[in-house]
Amino acid sequence: MHPPLLYQPAPARINATIKVMGALAMVFFVVALPARHAIFLLPVAAILLISAIIGRVRLRFILGRLLIAEPFILGVALLSLFQPGGWRVMLLIIARCTLCVATMIVLAGTCTISELVRVLKSVRIPSLLITTMLLMHRYLFVLGEEAHRMRRARASRTFRISRRFEWQNLATVIGQLFIRSADRADRIYAAMCARGWR
Amino acid sequence: MSAAIDVRNLTYRYPDGVEALSAIEFAVQPRECVGLIGPNGAGKSTLLQHLNGLLPEDLNGDANLKIMGQPINRATLPEIRRQVGLLFQDPNDQLFCPTVFEDVAFGPRQLGLSESEVRLRVEESLKQIGLPGFENRLPHHLSLGERRRVCLAGLLACKPSILVLDEPTSGLDPGGKRELKSLLRQLDATIIIATHDLELVVELCSRALLLNHGRIVAQGPTVELLSNESLMLSNGLERPHILLHQHPHH
Amino acid sequence: MHIPDGFLDTKAAATVGALSAAGLGVALRQARLHLPPRRVPLLGLSAAFVFAAQMINFPVAGGTSGHLIGGVLTAVLLGPSAAVIVISSVLIVQCFLFADGGVTALGANIFNMAIIGGVLGWTVYRLLSRLANGLTGQIWAATFASWLSTVVASIVCAGELAASGTIPWKVAFPAMTAVHMLIGIGEAIITALVLVAVSASRPDLLAPPAGATRSYFSFTAYGVLIALGLALFVSPFASTAPDGLDKTAESLGFDDKAAVIVPSPMPEYKMPLITSANLSTSVAGAVGTVFVFGLAWIFARILVPRTEPVDPLAAARLETKQP
Numbered sequence A: 001m002h003p004p005l006l007y008q009p010a011p012a013r014i015n016a017t018i019k020v021m022g023a024l025a026m027v028f029f030v031v032a033l034p035a036r037h038a039i040f041l042l043p044v045a046a047i048l049l050i051s052a053i054i055g056r057v058r059l060r061f062i063l064g065r066l067l068i069a070e071p072f073i074l075g076v077a078l079l080s081l082f083q084p085g086g087w088r089v090m091l092l093i094i095a096r097c098t099l100c101v102a103t104m105i106v107l108a109g110t111c112t113i114s115e116l117v118r119v120l121k122s123v124r125i126p127s128l129l130i131t132t133m134l135l136m137h138r139y140l141f142v143l144g145e146e147a148h149r150m151r152r153a154r155a156s157r158t159f160r161i162s163r164r165f166e167w168q169n170l171a172t173v174i175g176q177l178f179i180r181s182a183d184r185a186d187r188i189y190a191a192m193c194a195r196g197w198r
Numbered sequence B: 001m002s003a004a005i006d007v008r009n010l011t012y013r014y015p016d017g018v019e020a021l022s023a024i025e026f027a028v029q030p031r032e033c034v035g036l037i038g039p040n041g042a043g044k045s046t047l048l049q050h051l052n053g054l055l056p057e058d059l060n061g062d063a064n065l066k067i068m069g070q071p072i073n074r075a076t077l078p079e080i081r082r083q084v085g086l087l088f089q090d091p092n093d094q095l096f097c098p099t100v101f102e103d104v105a106f107g108p109r110q111l112g113l114s115e116s117e118v119r120l121r122v123e124e125s126l127k128q129i130g131l132p133g134f135e136n137r138l139p140h141h142l143s144l145g146e147r148r149r150v151c152l153a154g155l156l157a158c159k160p161s162i163l164v165l166d167e168p169t170s171g172l173d174p175g176g177k178r179e180l181k182s183l184l185r186q187l188d189a190t191i192i193i194a195t196h197d198l199e200l201v202v203e204l205c206s207r208a209l210l211l212n213h214g215r216i217v218a219q220g221p222t223v224e225l226l227s228n229e230s231l232m233l234s235n236g237l238e239r240p241h242i243l244l245h246q247h248p249h250h
Numbered sequence C: 001m002h003i004p005d006g007f008l009d010t011k012a013a014a015t016v017g018a019l020s021a022a023g024l025g026v027a028l029r030q031a032r033l034h035l036p037p038r039r040v041p042l043l044g045l046s047a048a049f050v051f052a053a054q055m056i057n058f059p060v061a062g063g064t065s066g067h068l069i070g071g072v073l074t075a076v077l078l079g080p081s082a083a084v085i086v087i088s089s090v091l092i093v094q095c096f097l098f099a100d101g102g103v104t105a106l107g108a109n110i111f112n113m114a115i116i117g118g119v120l121g122w123t124v125y126r127l128l129s130r131l132a133n134g135l136t137g138q139i140w141a142a143t144f145a146s147w148l149s150t151v152v153a154s155i156v157c158a159g160e161l162a163a164s165g166t167i168p169w170k171v172a173f174p175a176m177t178a179v180h181m182l183i184g185i186g187e188a189i190i191t192a193l194v195l196v197a198v199s200a201s202r203p204d205l206l207a208p209p210a211g212a213t214r215s216y217f218s219f220t221a222y223g224v225l226i227a228l229g230l231a232l233f234v235s236p237f238a239s240t241a242p243d244g245l246d247k248t249a250e251s252l253g254f255d256d257k258a259a260v261i262v263p264s265p266m267p268e269y270k271m272p273l274i275t276s277a278n279l280s281t282s283v284a285g286a287v288g289t290v291f292v293f294g295l296a297w298i299f300a301r302i303l304v305p306r307t308e309p310v311d312p313l314a315a316a317r318l319e320t321k322q323p
Helices: A016-032 A035-054 A059-079 A086-110 A113-122 A127-156 A163-194 B044-050 B077-083 B100-110 B115-128 B144-156 B174-186 B198-204 B222-227 B229-234 C010-034 C037-054 C071-078 C080-098 C106-131 C134-163 C169-201 C216-233 C244-252 C277-303
Strands: B005-013 B019-028 B033-037 B065-067 B084-087 B162-166 B190-194 B207-212 B215-221 C057-061 C064-067
Touching: A016 A035, A016 A086, A016 A113, A016 C010, A035 A086, A059 A086, A059 C169, A086 C080, A113 A127, A113 C080, A127 A163, A127 C010, A127 C037, A127 C080, A163 C037, A163 C169, B005 B044, B019 B044, B019 B215, B033 B044, B033 B198, B044 B162, B044 B190, B077 B084, B084 B144, B100 B115, B100 B144, B115 B144, B144 B174, B174 B198, B190 B198, B198 B222, B207 B222, B215 B222, B222 B229, C010 C080, C010 C106, C010 C134, C010 C216, C037 C071, C037 C080, C064 C169, C071 C080, C071 C106, C071 C134, C071 C169, C080 C106, C080 C216, C106 C134, C106 C216, C134 C169, C134 C216
Parallel strands: B033 B190, B033 B207, B084 B162, B162 B190
Antiparallel strands: B005 B019, B005 B065, B207 B215, C057 C064
């Protein structure tokens, strides 16, 4: 259920705090809304649509990501039928979930890691957590490149095709990736110190 | 005028006891450009890491090494790290921030400069390395040469007086190499380059140090040293082609 | 297993969110006190690694697919508190920048995957690895621990869904547990294979993490949080059918002979004054758990001699590895 790492949001034009807080407010509202006031989900959807337009998030992007999430939502929602009044619960779940996921998709489409970090710092999230997130995001792509290269190298030396071999391959690649990451972490530490990090 | 870098009898052992550097002794004058050459495993990177205090791990400050006349100890370390800019071999290790701006700003921010001064330094440095306007670019969208230059910008933003470069041209295409060379020529700093790129050494460095098995085997004027065929061959290197038929001029 | 928004109601989300916040607080405190600065980039890279590893989907049954949690794997390599920080970072970024996992459900996701999947799994691993010797023993312990923690995490998740009235327990529990018993196998296999691969080239990475002091504070704190989570979200749904002894007594006809000798403050696991049956059991379970834990802690302090902290410089050769 993990979307591919393709979309790169346009540089910030709207204040990051507004974006994040706005998204959070909408999600909290949708989740906390009592069932009998479900009609208020509609204005939220409208606000979301307007936000998406202002943020210039492409509809195809939103729908694409939504399509990945929906089967999971539907699958679990179906299980809610196994109780009295299940129909209503199920529809409500689907409506709430979809709206919330769409909100977060729009946020994802307009927010960069730097902005997210700035907002989190302003609410006093501890710096170790923030540094971890920043480094994670930066080295995700490096890791991806390395993994790609390793798989290609492996593939060009692979003649047998068997299930067990594939599992072993996968494990060796993942194991090597971790070791290389550990080595790289040492070098990054050295680089950080060399530039005066405390 | 004291030497920019003064190394006397530097010895370093790995934690498992293997000796990496033995009795290293050399000096680099301010504004000199010196090339550090040697085969793989000679200890070039290890030596470079001594120059800004990354090694030895316990930094006992015994005055084997002086930067701008100062020994490296806990008290002098922050200033020495500012004065000595170390360019790592893999730019991915050094480019650890989410955007170019944040990465180049890292050093100045650690120095405690004001945001406006930081912004100014970033702009200046990016212009200096020939990538103006790259502030919002993402590291993984840059080519290797661009990443390396951004790393250099990150160092220049702290206005160092000594630049230590570890394999700056490795992996670059000829165009990238040319750009880097012309950039280095324009810099007003003491420069040490550890490299396999012997042409680079001939073109930029007035002196060269030949390192092998952790020892300085020879040091002297570049052309003289690198033209010594038997010396080069016996140390896992060779006489660069550029020296075979003509005298280059700097 | 990333729960999206809308599956949990406000009170469940808030409760488990509070537990997670506390757990994260403990982890950060541990890191602040014991994590050498050299390890900080390793947390970031491990987070990237876990993020990437979680993208490996394996189809389980009927259209559902599972993914790695990586809790025990990370905890074995970095220590439990570092694992909590790593997994929380992954979940937070996935939530905000990839719309994966709800923001109201962030507390639940962190609790299930980082605290249950990570800390509880690591505890099981440590207990088991004392019984089995050597590298093989360690790896078998980690393998089992990762399977078990996946299953337990799914049970807690089922409890959270049931407590929110989203899916009734009698459906959620079997569905989640059955699916995750299978997913857990994948997790266990990959954990094992990766640890084998790492131990082949870098056995020093499997040494106990540098600076791992046997800290009573974190042990107690995590324990209380985990126990609370189980008490609040699993025990209320524990069978209300009479247990074995009662049933035997019923069928043999002497259950009316049992007399109340000492009146218990919480008869039949119900808190006096709280009327809702489930909430009552839930709170009673929580109070009982904290009480038992307190007792255990006191015994532990009295009986177990305090060990010296592991010397951070000696422990992991990783720290002094040469570039």
